[in-house]
Amino acid sequence: MHEAETRATARRAMEICNACRYCEGYCAVFPAMELRRTFTDGDLDYLANLCHDCRGCYYSCQYAPPHEFGVNLPRTFAELRQVTWVEHAWPRAGARLFARNGLVVALAAALGVALVLLLTMALQPADVLFGVHRAPGAFYVVIPMAAMVAVAGVTFGFALLAMLATVVRFWRATGSGGLPRGRPLLRALGDVLTLRNLGGGGQGCNDVDEGFSQTRRWLHHCLFYGFGLCFASTTVAAGYEHLLGLRAPYPFWSWPVVLGTLGGLGMVIGTIGLFALKLAGDAAPRAPRLLGADVALLALLGMTAATGLVLLALRATGAMGVLLAVHLGFVLALFLAMPYSRFMHGAFRAAALLRNAMEHEPTDAR
Amino acid sequence: MLNSETAYDVLVVGGGNAGLCAAITAREAGARVLLVEHAPQSMRGGNSRHTRNLRAMHATPTAVLTEAYAEQEYWDDLQRVTGGQTDEGLARTAIQASAQVAPWMEARGVRFQPSLKGTLNLSRTNAFFLGGGKALVNAYYRTAERLGVQVLYDTQVTALTLRNGAVHEAVMISQGFPAVVRARAVVASAGGFQANIGWLKQYWGEAAENFRIRGTPYAQGGVLKSLLEQGVASVGDPTQCHAVAIDARAPKFDGGIVTRLDCVPFSIVVDRDGQRFYDEGEDAWPKRYAIWGRLVAQRPGQIAYSIIDAKSERLFMPSVFPAIRAGSIGELATRLGLDAAVLEQTVRRFNAAVRPGHFDSQQLDGCATEGLHPSKSHWARAIDTPPFLAYPLCPGITFTYLGVKVNARAQVVLEDGRPVANLFASGEIMAGNILGKGYLAGFGMTIGTVFGRIAGTEAAAHARG
Ligand SMILES: Cc1cc2nc3c(=O)[nH]c(=O)nc-3n(C[C@H](O)[C@H](O)[C@H](O)COP(=O)(O)OP(=O)(O)OC[C@H]3O[C@@H](n4cnc5c(N)ncnc54)[C@H](O)[C@@H]3O)c2cc1C
């Protein structure tokens, strides 16, 4: 019911836009729209995920409320994106849960995992848990390495599988699934890495009101690349551990710690900044229904990074054991939430950008 | 809120493109400026919020315009559409100054779209605003407020009182309350009167009730009327307006660009009685766009129906309202509330008159009817392939031609030829000096920008000089 209504609103808006086209210089949505005269559900799902929510087209729309046509593309598309994430999620039940109550679920998951870890640790004598451990392998004194690797491996593996299944379902639903070739792939990758479409045609987005700025783009870069650095840090650490036989904790001037610290800082700056923009921003082009899910993801990412940084700062103290449990709790909850949270916007958007790059690829000359 | 104690150098009436350009220019020249706009903030910007481009002369390709568009060609185009009803001095001022407007606009926040490949191939003559006219208006309001122009929304000027050859005071209703403002100089940029149905009825009778106004409902013409009643010289034929045929399902006001219908040349157009009444294929659509409003306005009930078949469905820009469809002409007639037998006969007669030819939607293809009145000169193809599609048409009024006469300084002139010392005008309210009739796409915004800047400069100089 709600899905059908959301799509009907999006279809009406696209039909108005397609007769108007004033916004065609803002982003990839409009040129993609112009390739069509009518809009299937799949087309709409694709276009909604292609929208980067820069809001340029809302402030420049002569049909925006209070005009009777009431065109509000960023809001309509945000609502439709949410529908697509839930509809294509695998398994679906997980997505429903998060869609309804994102923040609570995310926090509960994090604390739950932390609690389990703490319970495991409780099996350890108190002097081990609260003792000061600095030697190589110190972390594994409190949580046995095998347990850590097993739990992390299973959650992360599941998350990857679920995300892959979800994106494949989305890809199939939005059009014919010709296999991407090199050029469109490169173009899409460039679009993802630079957030070209968040530029509103070069002037930035409407972060808080009708004025343009690049703030949101830069904050998103902080978060995105921060996340990437943290991921790199973990990967390097795993390499040290298993290939070189070097055991954590690593000294401050080591690759895993430097990458992790920079990444963590980036993530903290990004999440706080994006959250502040949400508070400051004009509510009109936003979908209030999505606020919970947005905040949930920001909170999870921010807490993961912040607990990591605190752990780094205090790893040589007696608090290390509990901090490690809490940090791992957030990391694992993030993995668990990923396939069903707003985190998926990245995957869906990347798929949409890839489809977009393929659509605009000139067909082979005969 | 309005503080009647404040002394203003320049009062600008109307917050569309022309008023904003005047206000910004006057403020940049050091004047204390008040801009009053009838609409609330959410609907500010008049007809300018519906525009998409402006026509600019240029000698070499620019970032936003291809090739070249020289003064002579621009002037010839204007001569052609107005049939010579133009003040050459003012027209040349607008044309020559148009070469410099783009950088001025960009410096004040307006952004242009790189020249387009597809939709409208006007990018040689017209520069497109990124995001359209509302984005332009937003940029100007931001710039004006940053510079310190005071802006009052929901404020309607009801009279500009003249005394001893100058504006003495402006009478207004500001946010529901009566108010009077005195300023050393006034710029009138309040647009035309096309949204004043009562006024239109004076010339069009009851038919005006069935008109749709493509732009702002705030174009009531109050300032224009007040000035003309006090002996200001008028220009432009009061009975004339720029009227195009738009989708009859359009809202009464502010339907804007999306209600446009480009199907006419590929269709037959019948009136309420099921009869054709004009050559639908007379010329390429952009050139004929503007005569169909008047044609439909003269039909009974001010309504007509453009009918095509499946072959033509994809030949024109998609329009905002879906076509009315049916499997047969008779069924289509019933859907439209027309007499089925009559419409079937009209289509049959048309189909029988179509001569074979090589159909080409992109140019005048000579596919014509023979022995039919009225004939169809191009793109005539039998309407025989279901589904059959129809779009209802009604007159859509863009603007009116009546305005105030101005001199080269944009100063408003009285019937006896003397200028009103402290009154200047820009935009639609004086466009009739240059566009006595007809229309050149993108010229309205050029006139508003050029004369807005002149009026702003002159008003500031008068106030501070
Ligand atoms: C659908 C549409 C598309 C168009 N597209 C183009 C285009 O692409 N390019 C182009 O060059 N032209 C276009 N035009 C024409 C163009 O809109 C006008 O030429 C231009 O906007 C005129 O600018 P203006 O500032 O004089 O008038 P407006 O923009 O109409 O501004 C007049 C302002 O005065 C205010 N006002 C009126 N009366 C009062 C009062 N009594 N007191 C206070 N305020 C008052 C109104 O609220 C309004 O904001 C288009 C017109 C329409 C309807």
Ligand code: SF4
């Ligand atoms: S968002 Fe509004 S202005 Fe932009 S293309 Fe759509 S209808 Fe036109």
Ligand code: SF4
């Ligand atoms: S990316 Fe921006 S301009 Fe494009 S559709 Fe989304 S909100 Fe509108």
